[in-house]
Amino acid sequence: MVIVLTVLTMVTFFFSTIAPSDPAALWVGPRPKPQQLERVREMLGLDKPIHVRYLHYVKNMVHGDFGKSIRTKQPITEELRRYFPATIELVTFAMIFSLIIGIPIGVYTAFNRESFWDHTGRIFSLSGVAVPIFWLGMMFQLLFCSFWDVLPLQGRISSYMLYTNPIDSITGFHLVDTAITGNWIAFKSAFIHMLLPAVTLSFASLAFIVRLTRSSMIEVINENYIRTARAFGIGENLIKYKYAIKNGLIPTITILGLSYTYEIGGSILVESIFDWPGLGRYMWLSVINNDYPGIMGVTIVFAVICCLVNLIADLLCALVDPRVRLTGSR
C-alpha cells in the first residue's frame, strides 16, 4: 500500500506540473502584474526544482497537510474532511443497494435458468452495463423530479432542515447521525435525497454483480459436491441456500472491492449531476478549475479508500473460503 501511494503521488504530481496551465496565474486571477505573479510563485514554492517541490509536498502530506486550494484558497485537508463523509455515505449506500438487489436476482436467475424472469434479469443487467451513468442520472431526474415530483432533484438534505431539524454532526454521515440522535425527520430527508444518486451509481455494479453471481451459481450447482449432497438425501433448498450459495458468492465477494472502487470513480459523475456535496463533485470542480493541489488531494484520498476496501474484501473472502486462509486450523 505504501508503494502504491508513493507511485501514485509521483505520477499525479508529475502530470499536474506538466499540465499547460500556470497555477500562479490562476491564483492571482485575470490580468496579473508581473510582480504579483513573482510573489505568488515564491509563496507556492513554484520557483524551486520539481524534486524539491515533490519532497516538500510529500513531507507536508505525511503531516496531514495537502496544501491550499487554488480555487477556494482554503486548506485542502479541511475541505477533504468536510466532503469525505458525504461520498463514503453515498458510495457505501450504493454498494449495499447493488448487493441486496444484485445477489438475489443473480441467485434467482441461476436457479430458474431460461425462465421468463431469467431473460428479463439478463436484459436488465446487460442494459445496466451498457447505459452511461450521466445519461441514467439525468433520466432519473427527469422522471422522478420533473414528471412525477416524488423525489428531490439534488443535494444531500433539504436546506430548511438546517433550521427546523439541525443535524448533530457526530460521524459526518447524515443517515448515521440522524439515526443515532433519533432525528427521524432529517433522516427521512437525507434518505430520499440519497435514493436517486445511489441508485444511479449502483446501476452498473448491480448489473455486474447479477451477471457474475448468476454464472458462478450455475457453475457451482453443476459441481460434484452438489451431486454428493443430493446423493445423501439433503433437501434441495438446503443444497441451494447453504451448500451452493457459499461457494457461489466467493467470486462476488472477490469483486466487491473492485466494484466499490468503480463506484467511487462513478461518484465524480453522479455527484456532479445531483449536486452532491462530496469528494467527487469537489474533484470535478478542481479539474475544471485546474486546481492541481485539489485534484491531488482527492486522488490520494480515493487511492487510500480503494486500498482499504480491497483489503476488507480480501479479508471477507478469507472468512468465507477456507482455501484462501493462509493459516488454517492446524
Add this chain to the structure above:
Amino acid sequence: MNRDNILLDIKDLHIEFSLYKSTLKAIRGISLTMHKGETLGLVGESGCGKSITASSIMQLIPCPPGKIVSGEIRFQGENLLIKNDNQMREIRGKTISMIFQDPMTSLNPVFSVGDQIKSVIKHHEKCSTTAALNKAAEMCSMVGLADPKSILKKYPHELSGGMCQRIMIAMALSCRPSLLIADEPTTALDVTVQAQILKLMRDLKKEINTSILLITHDLGVVAKTCEKVAVMYAGRIVEYGTLQHIFKNPQHPYTQGLLASTPKLGGDKNRLETIEGNVPDLTTQLNGCLFKPRCNAVNEKCAMESPGIKEVEQDHFLSCHLFNTVK
C-alpha cells in the same frame, strides 16, 4: 437363489438423453438382480452406461435432458421409479448410499468435513448436533482415520485424496445403508491407496452387512472385491455371472476381449491385446447385436436381431447369438 433374498431388481430399464438435435439411447434394456450381502461389479468401458445405471437407482439423473423411458427398479420390493422426490430423499444416504469417483471434488470445499457428515446424520436420524458429531467421529475411526476429532474440523483441501475417500465412505455408511453404490471409488487414487480403500470396503461390508454395487473399469479391482460381475457394453449387459464364470469361463466375445486386454505379469507378449473398433454411436438407430462391428465371429443372425439375455448355466447369463455355435 431364493426370491426373498433379492435386494435390488432392475427390469428392462431404458434411459434416454435428449441432445440438441438427437436422442441418445444410453441404456437399452438392462435387467439386473442383486442379493442381500452381495458385492456386484459392474464393468465396461467409458460411456457404456455404468454410471447412468447407478444414478438411475438413486434417481439422480438430471431430468431434462435425461429420462427414464421404461423399466422398473425394485429395491427391497418397492419400485423406486414411482417414488416422488421427498420419498427418494429419505432413501438416499440412508438405505442406499453412493460414493463417487473423485473424492477431492465430491466434498464441499467451504464446509469442514465434520459439518458435512453431521448434516447427513442429522438429516436422516433427526438427532442433536452433538450426537451427530459424536457419530461422525465414531465413523471416522471406523474408516481408519486417526484422531477423528481434529480431522472433522478440517476442510477437504487440507486432506489427501485417500483421506477424502475415507470421509466419503464414513459419510455413506453412517446410516448403515443396505446398499452402497461405489462409482469408480478408486479410479482417482494411486494404487497403494486404492488397495487400502478396497480392503476397507471389504471389511466394512462384513461389519455392517451392506451390499455393494461396485462400478469400475478395472478388472483387477473386480477380481479382488466382487462375488458377481456384470459386463456392460453400449447400454446393455452382455454377460452376467459369478466371478468364476466371468474370469474362468467367459462366453461373450466382448468379455473375452476385455480379459485378453489386461496386462499379465510374465506374459511373453510385448504388445497389449486390444479390441478393434469403437463403441457404436448411441444416438443412431441400431439393429441387431451392438457388438457385431467389433466381433470376430459374426453370423447372419447377429445383424438381424438383438440377442436377448439367456441363462446359459446356473447363475450365468449371456446375451449372444454365438453361444453353442462357436464351441
